[in-house]
Amino acid sequence: MPFEPNEPQKEIKYEETRIYTDAELNSCSDEELKNFKIKHQIPDLEELENGPWPSFVADAKQEALHRRKLADERMLIDRDVVEDMLGQLQVSFDDGETHWKHGGIVGVFGYGGGVIGRYSDLPERYPSIAHFHTIRVNQPASKFYNSDLLRTICDMWEYRGSGLMNLHGSTGDLVLLGTTTEQLEPIFFELTHVLGQDIGGSGSNLRTPSCCIGRARCEFACYDTQNLCYELTQYYQDELHRPAFPYKFKLKFDGCPNGCVASMARSDMSFIGTWRDSIRIDQDTVKAYIAGDVVPNGGAHMGRDWGKFDIHKEVIDLCPTKCMSLVDDELRIDNQECTRCMHCINVMPKALKPGKDNGLSILLGAKAPILEGAQMATLIVPFMKAEPPYDNIKEFIEKVWEFWIEEGKNRERLGELMQRTGLPKFLETIGLPPAPQMIKTPRENPYILWKEEDVPGGWNRNVNEYRTRHKR
């Protein structure tokens, strides 16, 4: 079934919503841009333009020139914001410290997140950026939008904000960088009532959930990532907009272990598509790959001479669990040993497909804090079905939240709490049995921990009595 939104979606037509004329949008020539100097000296920033890659400095200068050419009444916040932002950044380079102040009570009415207050601590020197708040806009599932919507948002943001934005923030949102406090409510109104969008999460709440492209375009998707992401975003609106968590919480959805949104590294709760049965093998197409009739890797490495495709060197020998073999030109997979790494499927997508009894694994506790360094997620649920209305998944999420809200300290991420409590206690609290999949080397690592009441006789036994039967 194709993905269906819960409510009718507004169709945005740029010709109806646009603010600027083509002449206003294309007001700067390349020549002008090359010779353009902003009003502050920014030698270190200009140095950044000399590297091989496009620099944000060049983009920001283009925007600064563009704002110089707009008529006064065509912008609602100061013309100079981009130039002042660059000027202040140069001062930060000189001083080796930031001149932005964190936080504040700004926001839009009734929402506890989505607006991040930013203030300059040099407001006399850079008055236009005295207030320079960030707004997060909830991206559509898999970041699919048409250019009508994007152009409309860009015009609105040029008019009511700095025109600077970043697509997309690491949480997934479209990030609108820099506006005044007075503009926050009008922007919120435009986004929600006129454009049918919502702002995203920030602070101690559920952050904007994000998903891979999934079944929209990818045949590897083991569940409908867009549908699950959309459903949970709608279902947990209160958690998204009205913070009551100890800290931030991120949900991300990968349709298969290729992990295109890297949920395993970037979310407190990571959903990764997988299957319980066997990899589907089309033996004739395997032979066609071996014979060179089908290009491996979907043609991704055709630019160089890799030589003839060698199924042993490129697939079988690289299988991390060594569970593949070729017997009389038949490809065999010992599916019990397969760790679902996707390598063989990626190399021969026409011959191999994920199994049909599919669902997802749930991993918990990834985070990338600035002070302590990154932590990857731990696998907690090896397999769960993922079918609408996803009651099993919601039940699991709520159990984890309940535990975290109860036990977590202020500003403690789920991953840190799990470390503090330890896996056995954590599993007990959320009511899951320990399983070998949770452990990297289960054959060497005792992942079942006995408790006293589970052991006949408890921890106390008479060693002398034991020794009567067992000599040292």
Add this chain to the structure above:
Amino acid sequence: MDELKKIIVEFAETSKKTKFYFKDIEKAVQKVNPDAKMREIKNACTALINEGTMIYFSTGSSTMYGLKGKGMMEDPE
């Protein structure tokens, strides 16, 4: 609900602090009313926000609650 709202406002008014994590509010309420559930307390906070008695304070990475007009400036220090 009204009772929870009253406890929250009293706690916020008498505390030396001006900004509170939700958890601190939760603990304070449960001290007075041990039966109050997390979700009820959250709903009471949301109601206080919606009627303008309380406001959110956010650093971008975490969020706190406070009484409007009590030591919470728009501009952070």
